[in-house]
Each structure stands twice: as structure tokens, then as C-alpha cells.
Amino acid sequence: MQIYDFIIVGAGSAGSVVAERLSANGRFTVLLIEAGGSDRRFFVQMPLGYGKTFMDPKVNWNYSAEPDPGLAGNADHWPRGKVLGGSSSINAMVWVRGHPADFDDWRDQGNPGWGYDDLLPVFKAVEDNEAGADEWRGQGGPVHVTDNRRHVHPLTARFLRAAHEAGLALNEDFNGEHQEGVGIYQLTTRNGRRMSAARAFLRPAMRRPNLRVETSALATRILFEGKRAVGIEFRQHGKSLRVHAGREVILSGGSVNSPQLLQLSGIGPAALLREHGMEAVHESPQVGQNLQDHLGINYTWKAKLPTLNQLLRPWWGKALAGSQYLLLRRGPLSMSMNQGGGFFRTRPDRSRPNMQLYFQAFSTVLPRAGERPILSPDPWPGFSIGLSNCRPTSVGHIAIRSADPLAPPRIVANAFSTDHDVGEMLDAVKFLRRIAAQEPIRAITEEEMLPGAACQSDDELIADFRCRSGTVYHPVSTCRMGPDAREAVVDARLRVHGIAGLRVIDASIFPNIIAGNTNAAAIVTGAKGAALVLEDNA
Template sequence: MTQDFDHIIVGAGSAGCVLANRLSEDGRRSVLLIEAGGPDSSPFHAMPLGFMAAMADPAKDWGYMSEPEPNLDGRHLPLPRGRVLGGCSTTNGMIYMRGHARDYDEWRDLGCPGWGYDDVLPYFRKMETSWRGAGPWHGGDGPIQVTPVRHRALLTEQILASAAAAGFPHSDDLSGERQEGFSLSEVTVDRRGRRSSAARAYLRPALKRPNLRLISGAQVTRVLFQGRRAVGVEYRGEGATHQARARRDVILAGGAYNSPHLLMLSGVGPGAQLREHGIGVVVDSPGVGANLSEHPIVYMDFATSGDTFLKQLRLDRAALSVLRWALLGTGPFASQITSCAALLRTLPELERPDIQLMVMPVRLDAKIWTPGLGKRLQDMFSIMVIQLHPESRGRLTLRSADMADTPRIELNLLSHERDFAELRRGIRAVRTLFGAGPLATRVLREARPGAERQSDAELDAYIRANLRITQHPVGTCRMGRGDGAVVDPSLRVIGAENLRVVDASIMPTVPGGNTNAPVIMVAEKAADLIRQQD
């Protein structure tokens, strides 16, 4: 079966949902959106505090694992990626953060004109309805709803008071004029207490349009070419192979793992590698799969006196909170549990923050509990220590020419000494925080890594054994010009025609914060570029 459309979008994740909406909104273009996953119908996809269950559902995940990490004691790291409408915006922790202005000026300076901070700010504003209202930094009528994390059980005031006592800067708005310091967390949750994913915010309204068609539960196996011109895709769905033809362009929006994988299987990638697997070379593009960057993360835990959010997880309270969320969209289950976010420079001479902290007044292994059944867990604070600008780079390569074989993903984390040093400084910053103000009076002990670990060598050993990733992979189809660039600043695949990539894979470097908002921004800007160039 062959069908014809103006645009074919591969992947209904954060970027794909935006593109489907924007490219179909004037009614003049026919758009096909193909998604391998299924519907975002679980209540855990809608309820903000259900994000851990949503993320852990293997039926909604691609199941990727890293290759053994040489600097992490040979560990394989799980690499969660949402396989569902909305992609990771349906399963992630909903933290809304843009990063620092310098992150985007760096893209511009790396050969991407039109992608500096002044260029992308209008698209951040366009995408959001901020609780702050419309203004020079924020939008007031965009699809994505942004609200603050506020609940008395989250102990926000105590954390901010300790940060001030420890001498850390404060910011009223990390996406505003002061993009550094401790601040309230913001999340993509609407005022009814529902997750504001790309599927809910962009795709659902657009599906009413007759010129947009969605095919879910179908996996694209290759891009079809005539010479170097992309003319359509082949996909498998309902037990059969189908083709769809694109009159204007094919747009890959599968993310930092799936987009380079599909490019290589379609003949666009490092020529020697493709030939090794018997794949005909359409475009010899050495940068496909290279330049993989991720935010490394280590967790710290502090045992504490007094109640934490664990109190809200007592069975009777939790049941009432679920009911309150379902009926009213309010209460502790209607938002996130990350009280405060911080972007910090751990050395005064740095031009932008190098460490992000996420402070949660609850232990990571907390579960619903019942009084009298087993021993109540110790109350703890958990803190995420995230390195924002790692030097290390990894690579994605083919395992075989079969789409069913997942690619080899080598993150190559901590291959630079600077990455260790910045994480150590982040750990020590957290110790400073918990040694000051109200938090200092509550701390019983440092549970992880433990106060006995003080030297660089001891902290490095802890980091190697415990480091994970934040699920922010970028860079594998790098935007730019010259050697190693895969797409140009208009996101067209260099060396091919009518083929674009629009997702996190095009980012030359990883922004200094959570990446979902930047991905949506990229897609908003890409939609304008596509419409202007048609």
C-alpha cells in the first residue's frame, strides 16, 4: 500500500507532535505522522506523581542499554526512551528548564547562525503558557502549560533558607534574567493538575484536522531514496510492510538514538560502517551517530529528623490524594516532588553554571506504606547532582543491518578528568547546603556517599560505581557546517535532498538543563524554517 503526503514525520515524540501540529495548521499541507508506540492512555501518563510508574513501564520504552562503560567499572546503563505518543514528554519528570543563554550562543558560534539565544527565545515564549504570564521572557498563550512546584510537604522554604545561609545565589526565574541560583522548580503540568505533554498539548488538538493522519504502532524501517532525494519511507504495521511517499520532505524526529539509527539503515552515515553491514551508501556522512553527549548524574542522600514527603505516601493519605487529583486536579499528587532546582557555578571564573542540583524531600526508594505493616523507612532527602557541560563524547553504531537489532550505544562517560572534577565540586556544594540553615538542624547523617568519603580518590570511586544518566542524550546528528556536521542550520541532512532531522540529535552541545523544553523549541523553530522554505 502506497500513499502520498506533503510531509512525512517519523516519530510522535516531543518534536514530532509539534511538527505535526504546526505543519498542518494552515490546512494547505497533508501530513503523515508515524509512531512506533501506542496511546498515552495510562492514568500514570496524566497524573504528575505517576511519572516514576510511567517511566518504568517496559511496554512504553525502547529498552535500550549502553555498552559496558569503561570508566564506570564496566557497567551497562539503562537508557530509557519513551515509546508512546508524546515520547519522553509523556514519561519524563516534567521539569521545565531552558538552560543558559550562553548555551545557545555557543551553538551559533559553532557554525549555526540563527540559533543564538536571541534567535531561540521567541520560540521558547511561543511554546508556553507560563504561570508567570506573558512578558519579555515568557509566553502566555502557548500549548505547553508551565506551573511551579508548590506544596507545604515539600519543605521548599527550608531548602531555600539553607541555600541563602550557605551563600548560594537565588533566582526568581531560571528562565528569566538571572539564569543561575536556587529557585522553585517548574514543571510542564497544567492548572488542572495534568501532565502537559507534547501529545496532549500539540497532537490531540491537531488530530481533528483532515489533512493530518497519525499511524501508531508502526515502525519505519528505512527512508526511500531516488538518488540522493528522499521520496518516502517504508514501515511495518499490522503485520505488513507499507510505503508512504513524500512530495516535499521526510522529517526524522525519533530522538538522539532512533534518528541516527534510521539514517544509517537507510544509507546515510559513515560509509565504511555501512558497507561493513552490507548497506548501500547514499550519503557518506561520518558524523551520523558521533558526538553523543549526556548529562551524567550522581545521587546523594541525607537521613533526616522530622517528616519528609514520605508522610504523604501512607496508604490512606495516598488514596485520598489520588482521589483529590482525579476530582479536583489538586493536592500533592498533582505536581512533582522536586522542591527546588539550582544552576550553580562551582568556580567563580566560569562563564555559566556547570552543576545542576535537584532537591527532593523524599528518598528515591519510597513507596506507599501502611502503618503496622513492616518498619517505616527512615526519612531522607535525595539530591540529584548533574554535570551540565560534560567534555566526554560517545557514539552510536550499527549492530547489524536489521532494524530489530538495537544499535550499539557507547556513552563513554567520564573520559575526561574535568568531568570527574565538576561532579566532585557538585557533591561538595550539596554538603555545604546541608550544613547550613534549617537543613543542618535536621540532618542525622549523610547516607550517600557518606561523610567518610572526603578525598578526590574516594569521591571518584563513588562516582564510578554510582553514576547514571539524566536521559538527556543529544548530538548524534549534529547541526553545523564542515566536517562532522550532519544537518545544516535549516536542519536539512547535508548531502541529501528533501530530508531533515528535527529532534535532540541535532544539538551541537547539550543545553545546561533538562532538555525537553529545548527539543520543543527546536521543533517550533524548525516548523517555521520548513514553511518559509517551501
């Protein structure tokens, strides 16, 4: 059996960082196991290619949640990255850290070292922000963050003026002094290519002789000696293999796969393990529990002016955009569809923003089977304003279906299962219409396409967002961090309660969900977690 100092499971947003940091000083041997394959694929590297990777089984786990009463019985599609870089290789690339108070909440729940003041230096250290360094932003780090103000579609300026007239402040930087307001999103791209965690951290580290990366390697079980993790069993090319960890095993599989592997290895709720005839190595009742996620919906309008639909829909437009991208690495294919947006409070008595906005100068009312139709939008000019809730109170769970590691886990989201979440979403969709009613948008609008002008009453609006809402791909907290093993899975140093030599370092450890996109915080969790590992193994 081969022996490494550290074995990391999962080469995603956090795992790529952990692998780079633990191998940097050359003292330790590191093995990184990834179930997916290479990220050197055109539609992974091209920013707008996430429309093609949305359902591509070559790079995507393509999970499906359980039919959800809160979503009118729909079984939501849950894409998760199965590729080097993980979900940072297939996401929409918006770089938002989260509200500072979110991280202070983490600290105040008994997790010293995880407050905003603790994490701000880590956020700055990982960034190479094109807009420049200041008190809040970093420059010179591995993750290039592009300032897109010069490149967004002209309709984005109309959205910003309309949102401002509706009462929202203009905000130059959601990662700066204040999060609230509307502005242009910063993206994780560089020179027209996606800046995933693999590109930023893992690819440079793979040149080191002390880091070994195994792809197409599905971790099936953690190996134990008593209550100490000592290795990993994995399947690769039809063979079952085992490797030994001299120091630690680190799970970085994300909020779906990390709790799944723990449960498959005998760490989880005792009743679940008994149900599947599994021997418990350690009862940990919170493994897979506390699932939180952001839910989103788009309102869509037909426009009187051309939008990106007229460029990306016809063959000649595709050819023009493709040539612009291939020759210059510019144009819509070099960006995200979420070019503008921001944060607002649905009611003035909220202490901080509880809703996030997304403006898209294109529309996809007409569906296309088998893909997210970003590269084949509607044949008429359209645009959308989307939103997602920042701090939902609805909580779900993730649980194995059987002892078979090849069986996808059950994902129970419990969307809109609280009156709080329903009420704030109702307030939010009404505010979307308030933005659209302002002159900069009203002047170029022909009609509302979704949900349509006939949808007016509260009951109709609620029925609509239950039917059309879905995940915005930010699941967290299924192995959450906290001091009490009855309420959490890992402690503040990300060590699994009750088990030696085992940590979880990914977004599943978030004590609660943050306001905004989760990739930046997942990367910083990787950097912070790796620092803790190095401190404990000095």
C-alpha cells in the same frame, strides 16, 4: 503507494510540534508515524506516574547503554518515550530552557538564526506560563507551564535557605533574566495533569483532516531516488508498508532513533555500513557521533522530620494521596519529585553555571526491581539533593548493531571519560555537603545515608560517583547541526547534508548540550524547524 506532502517519523517533543505546525494552514497533507501507542494512559497523564513508566515497555524503549568504564562498568538504563508525546510523556516535567549563552554558542558555530535572541520569541510563543508574561516569559501558547511556589513540600524552603547560606543567590525564574541561583522549578503540568507535547500540540492537531497519525508503526528505512528521500518503509501489525513524500521526509525520532534510522537507511559512517553489509546511499561520518548527555547523582540523608516518604510509602498514605489527586488533581501525585533546585558554578572562574541542582523531599535508598521506586520510597523519613553536570566534555556515540531495524542500537556513553568531567563532579559533590551542613538542613538531619560519612577522600568520592551516577535522560547532538558536512549531519535549516528532501528536527541536532533539562529546547527546535520547512515550501 499513498502520497503525502510531508512524512514525519516520531511523535515526540519535536515531532508533535512539527506535525501541528505543518498541518495548521490546511495546504499540506501530513503523515506522522509513531512506533509507540496512545498517551491516554493513567500513569502517563498523572505527573508522578513517571515512576511507573520508567521501565514500562508499553510506553518506553527501555534502552540499555553499553557497560561503561566511567560508571564502574555499569550498563546504564536509558528510558526513551515510545508513545505519543515521546519522552515528554514520561519525563520529570521540569521546564528549563537552557542558558542564553548556550544558544549563542550554537549560532557562533556557523548556524545563523539559532542564537538566544533568535529563539527567545519562539520560547515565549510556545509557553503559557502561569506566572505571567514578561520580557522573558510567554503566555497564551500551547504549553502550559505551572508555577509551583504555592504547592511544594515545606522542606523545599529549608533547602533554599541552606543553599542561600552556602552562597547561592535566590532565583525566581531560571528562564528569566538570569539562570544562576536556586529556586522552585516550573513544571509542564496543567490542572494536575502532565502537559506533554502530545497534549499541547498533537491532540488538537489530530482533529484536522489533513493530518494522519499512525501508531504502532516502526519506521524501518528511508526510501530514496538517487540522493533524494522520497518516502518511508514501516512495519505495522505484522505488515511492511510504504508511503511516499511529495515534498520532504522529516526525522523526529530523537537522539537515539534518528541516527539509528539514518544508518539503517545507508546514511552514516562508511566503515559502520560496510561492517553490517549495507550499501551506502551517502557517507555521512558524523551520524551517531558526538553523543552528549548530562550525568547525575543523588546524596541522601535521613531526616528528623516527616518527608514525602511517610505519605507515599504506607497504604493509607497512598490512599490519601490517590484520593486527593483523583478528587482535586492536587497533592504530590500532581507534581514532580524535583520541586526545587537551581544552577551554580563549581569554581568562581567559570563563565556561567556548570552544575544543576535538584531537591527531592523523599528518598529511594532501598531499590525496587522493575521500576523507579518513586511511589514506594524508603520506610524512614529521607530527602535527597541531586546534581547533574551542565556541559560535560565526555563524548560517546550511537551505532546500529546490525541491519535489523528491530535490534536496539549500541549506546556508548563514555561517561566521565575526561579529567575535566571528573574534576568538576568532585567539586560539585563536595558542594552538596556544604549545602547540607548549613543550619536549615543540618537541624533536621539525622545522618547521611548515601554515600555515608565514611566516604571522605577524593578517591573515595570519585569511586562513589562513578558507581552511583547515571544518565539524567538528556542525550543530544547525534545528528548535530553545522555548516561542514565533515563535522555535522544537518545544516542550519536542518537539511541533511548531501541528501535532498530529508531533514532531522529533534534534540539530536543540538550542536552541543545545553545547561538544564532538554525538553523545552527540543520543543522549540520543533517549532523553529517547522518554520524553516514552511519557508522552504512556500
